[in-house]
Amino acid sequence: MIRARVLSFLDWTNDADKALAKRRAFLVMAVGIAALLSFWQINVTGPCVDFPSCQKFLINHDNLCVSEAECNKWAVKQLMLDGCDLAGLCSLPQYLILAKILLVDILDAAQGKSSLKEILPVTISWWSRRALIANQSILAERSPSLCTSLMALKPEGFGLSWGTDLNAELVQIIEGALQLEYGFIEYAFGHVDQANFRFNAAREVCGLEISLTGMLGFRTAHQIDPKAQMVLIARTSSDANELLEKDIEKSSTVSMSKDGKLDADTEEDILMLPRLVSAEDRKPKMTGNQLNSFQQAVVLAQCLHVKKSNPDDEMRGWQMAPFIEAVDSQESSHFLIKRCSQLLRIRWECTRSRTKQRALLMLDKLVEDIRGTAVYGVQERMCFAFCLQFPPLSSLRKELAEMMVSCGLVGEALQTFEELELWNSLIDCYCLLGKKAVVLDLIKERLKEQPDDPRLWCAMGDVTFNEDCYEKAWEVSKHRFGRAQRSLGRSAYNKAEYSKSMQHWQAALTLNPLHSDGWFALGSAALKARDLDKAVDAFTRAVQLDPENGEAWNNIAAIHMTRKKSKEAFVAFKEALKFKRTSWQMWENYAQVSLDVHNIAQAIEAVNMVLDLSQGKRIMVDTLDKLMDEVEALNKANSNEQSINPSVRLENGSTDLEKGAMVNESSNQPSLPTTKDAATIVNQATENEWLLARVGKLLSRVVQISPTSAAWGLLARWHKVKGDSMMRGEALLKQVRSLQGSDWQHNKEHFKELSQVALQLSDVYMETSSKTGYKKDLYSVQMLLRNLIKQGEQFSDEEYHAAVVKCLSDVEQTIRYLK
Template sequence: MQRWDMAPYIEAIDSQQSSYFIIQSVCDILRIRWESTRSRTKERALLMMDKLVQRICDPSLGVAQRIPFCFGVYSPTIPALRKEYGELLVRCGLSGEAVKIFEDLELWDNLIFCYRLMEKKAAAVELIKKRLSEMPNDPRLWCSLGDVTNNDACYEKALEVSNSRSARAKRCLARSAYNRGDYETSKVLWESAMALNSLYPDGWFALGAAALKARDVEKALDGFTRAVQLDPDNGEAWNNIACLHMIKKRSKEAFIAFKEALKFKRDSWQLWENYGHVAVDVGNIGQALEAIQKVLDMTRNKRIDAEILKRIMIEVERRASTDHSRSPMTTNDDNCADQSCTDDCGVDGLNESRHADSGLGRSRETEYLVEFLGKVLRRIVQSDCGADIWGLYARWHKIKGDLRMCSEALLKEVRSYQGSDLWKDGDRFKSFAQASLELCKVYVEISSSTGSVRELHAADMHLRSIIKQASSFADTEEFRDLQTCLDEVKMKLQSPPVAP
């Protein structure tokens, strides 16, 4: 059972006016362990532990009080309880008080750790050397000396005295190699260390990081995967797995890994942005739009990825055109005059009905995506956005069938490209010319549907102005397209459309 599962039972014991000594003591230990994990109750847990240790060590309590139920509950020994008390003191920042306990219990590793926290390097080194004089072949002491002095020779000595069986020494050497940029050596050392002790999630994560730096993608993926197998709540490892799958063009695996990573790192806009790209790759447009919305929320509309919006727009346009061209499927029950015919056609009629429901479902899904995309685009255009977004907004209005709003958005796109550098930058002129062509085509469509010539005159004036100023781009394909469009507009002006 988890510690919070034990809370009601502990409360039940504490609410009793009297209970056996051993049961009350174990309940206090469980309460201390639970409350020491929370910042608000950590200090209270420390005070309770102090009183508990004093009460258990009190010699005035006789055997008659201690013996009942001592064989029915698991109670730690007094040295184990004092060690736990010392570790709690360290977590609360009272290392000086913990030193006294560890010295009394002769817990040298804990004592050395306290000296390191207190920055008493000389005292730590003196203690380690004193212990080494008594136990020169103890690899843990050599590793502790290496931790204090930052000397790799101590770790190598630990490997020597342990016959290369010290996983801690190999981990320390691997970290040292990683810090100095020797990633290949670090990867080999981490592999060797994890072969000795595989139940170490941080080690697998470090192996993945070293392999990634050494450009060994497969080994990095294996390391991060083993890390999440031991610690499924490691959001950073899930994120790295997803990114590695993206590198290897495995969109489905990356999508699953990103979903796991977002459970633990929901405040990372970079993670949401990558998730959006992978969602588009697997065809999940709804999740991609949700990811864009999250990025806008976190960055206050400052981070706008036009590339993913273009990909989403292409997919939404494709689905909308497919739904528009699909003819509805119906069943004709009148042809089945008798019962035998009805029986013969029953399966086919059911299949057709299912197909019709499926088509209706797809149409509703497409409509939902169109509205969701429009909501995102409206939010972006309300802030400061570029020409690409205005172009996407125009395409969205065209999907909705609103040519007036489409022309206004295209006009804003065209104006966004205009500037002093327009006639000197070939790429910018190309985008400007394409936007102008789309604008004039929409003007022609509006004129054909309404019978108005005002839009044709606007297209004519716009095209004449561009061709006059773009003489330096006369040999480009875009310039020729503009001239062709101008000729078509002139022909329509000579025979203006009739209102329907």
């Protein structure tokens, strides 16, 4: 094996010439770097040219004849770590195997051999990380073994002295590139906060300050009036500006013109870049400074963080747009930086119906640019190759084919899926065309050539719905292909065999515990099997790996809600709603747990969202009733505090209840309250007033949407808390009229409800009449009570009937008194 030969080549224990050993170690690293860059060129940066095979370095025996196809097949199996499938068929995988042997394996061997560690270049750990992340980039799933290896390789170079041969500008770029690369490693495994820390460190190194602001501008060619546009403002240091001039000379990629048009003509009237205007004179306006190439890479990294830290909705694309447009507006950009910015734009525009066709054309041109051999050389393409989150060519072609399918070009996508050996996508396309038998024949032909390929056996199972095919895939992979167990788990779940499904998912997750969808599926099976502890653990692992999984957060919250753990449910629902804001069911549950933890503000927001999303069809009467209970309790507690501290007075004139403004000052003269600080009491009381105003708006909205008796009763309670007897009386009167439409004469519960409201209305009218002397309302409630007594004679034995009789006597006495 080449690994043993290289270690023998580097063994200098019997040789006193350490300098020669160091030169040998540098030579080994250089060959490893060459192999890695060759693989990266043919699969990521382009141009795609013919490379000689390196199978002679990898075969076990010198006299063994192995074809290049067999060598590639062997190399692919070596790269499919932890049962992970490939994202698409890659080219020359043997080069990556050679790079990993010469870089990663040699570095691992040096950990237990001090003599070897002494002669290895310091930067071999940097190139080893690049080789490992290259391996991860071609996999469809996160590999736990690669994650462990990458996290074990601490970032070298943050505190190193780079000598005198490198100038300060180049050292700055190297240190910033190191931060970016390590940030993308964290990003690849879902460590969003750690990645953002590295991205910010890179931004500080290059002297870049960025901020978002709003400016007037035009988005379409035929737009008449300018609208507010979100724009990124970038400010750079003087040193960075000096580096920019040199960078422009080296870069040969020209950006879009400043009027926002593409290099290639398109028919869309939507501008690529917003045409900004000055707010004063409505003239074109430039934003920010020109950036050097490394600063542009930092801006794109910040754009990815915006994508990862926001929910997947329509707004996320617009939040990313200023970063993309900031790079597109540059006078010059390196090849891969420009292509990375274009890819982010394509993924954004393909979600909008008006720009979807343009996105398809741009992606097709992008793939051709990467594969093409003209215009851009290898050296320029390789600049910043590891400082950007740019996918391999196979992933780009897969994305192009999927976009073709979404545009109805299914036939065009078939050839690409077949070339990349993406059998699942190929099956879906043939099913859309109604040609399921064609893909079945194709898979059978491939199985004759490759009978030990587990991916083909799983594809056969997907077509025939035969579990034996998945078992065969598990067998030929020697129990290393996790996708086979995942397919068995899905099949068992669909048959309602939840315990069996859990077993298959656990087997798959044993191979690859970083598969977030697998943990979610395990949690779903456990939930169906009523194993709530297992379900919570599985869903928790899912959100740890993928914090954007709103469904997993929702399931965690639902389980806690079932177990009456309101605090835990509140936190989980809050996370879930960051990513699934259009589910009224989720908002409804969130309103309930918000009240359980006495968070009135969140409950109000949740109820409003339910009304919005259900278009007023979901009126949460029970939740609103509980909300009023909380408001009444708060009001009572606030009254008690003020009675205990008579020196505290609220200045309502300085409080903006409608906008929710908070008052942070107490009265002018200091006091010595017996329980709490006066300012604290004032702030609490003001917050309660603000909440009360919001509840009033909510209840007013409810009675407009659904003027039921329950809604009017809730509004009456709110007016009672506010101390507005007149408005409370109006609400109670409308509640009475609503209840009079029911069969209260024959229904005991309805008669009781109407009687209770009538009693409240009588109390309000007697109170206001005694103050104003106005008797008309008393006459109307007198007639109401008499009618209740007369038509409710069958309920004369009930306690509330007697209460109505007594109330009528009180009303009549009040009328006589006023006369």
